[in-house]
């Protein structure tokens with residue numbers, strides 16, 4: 001009797017930036033977009049845009065992206081204003 005070997009290959013694809021999101025994510029109102037949007041941290045923005053955190057700070061300093069400063073001094077950027 002002939003048997004067949006069946007190999008199942010499962011490929012899992014995951015997007016790393018989603019995993020660590022919950023921590024500092026905040027719903028906030030972006031004054032520039034005038035809309036209720038998700039504001040994310042510099043690190044998250046860097047991961048999402050696939051650039052360094054330094055590059056995101058440059059965008060903030062040159063007002064290329066929208067940002068808010070929280071009461072504890074943390075910068076959050078507007079997810080809608082990130083370059084795609």
Ligand SMILES: [Zn+2]
Pocket residue numbers: 030031032033034037066078079080081
């Ligand atoms: Zn915005």
